[in-house]
Amino acid sequence: MSTPGPSNTAANASLPAPPLPAAGAGWALLLDVDGTLLDFADDPHAVRVDAALPALLDALHEATGGALALVSGRRLDDLDRLFRRPHQAAIGLHGSELRTATGELRHHAVAPLHQTRMQHEAQALAGRFAGVQLENKQQAVALHCRGSSGEWQQLHEAAIAVIAHLPGYELQAGRRVLEFKPGGMDKGRAVAELLQQEPFTGRLPVYAGDDLTDEHAFDAVNRAHGLSIRVGNRHPSAARFSLPDPLATIAWLARVRDALTQAAPAHVRPSEREIPHQS
């Protein structure tokens, strides 16, 4: 199974709120979607995007010189359906899909034969559990468990056994969800790849996420001396800052926008506008 290694597994249930940037600071924003920008809904297709969010993302995109990306387990086309921002950089399917700021697409795919077999096995597995809802993302599959914790345990054990015989795939666990996704990529690797690209390169990476899949990205951002922000109270986490929920995340992002775009004091030279590195 794909398991990130939190680098600070000490008690970190209570983490400080993230800082705000100085005016004109060179931040790059990497934002998880479900549970970070969007509240959860029982049906993955029924999530609601806050009416003010698209305009806020546009303003942040401009304030960061285009260094803003949504980073999700959803497919890129699902992100574009929800947010209508196909011109912005994005990472989908937990890192298997990547779109750069110039629109270049990179896919980490599995051979069609293996994908067909994965689909077949996942359908059969879901059919064994009354409380499991299958979300078919073509190159990946999410098994959402709506049943008891006992059923979750059984599903988890069965999924581990199934994935062992599926070439090219690995298991990604999340909040009451198990996903079969292409192996070899995760959000951390994809974020590291994006950070090598213009206009992300050389900026301070700031990543907000709520789930286990985001731990990969927290590790990558911590290695780059960026800011890792856990949304909610999942514990343990490698994140160094925390916000309680999507509402608070959106409110903080609005303050980030205001801070980045306010006029810098005349005596501050551009090179002095960065916030100090966090340890």
Ligand SMILES: O=P(O)(O)OC[C@H]1O[C@H](O[C@H]2O[C@H](CO)[C@@H](O)[C@H](O)[C@H]2O)[C@H](O)[C@@H](O)[C@@H]1O
């Ligand atoms: O990386 P993320 O953007 O957090 O995406 C992870 C998965 O999110 C979605 O599932 C979760 O949200 C659903 C809608 O609220 C909810 O019904 C489900 O229980 C959650 O697991 C999405 O459906 C998955 O495809 C993503 O991988």
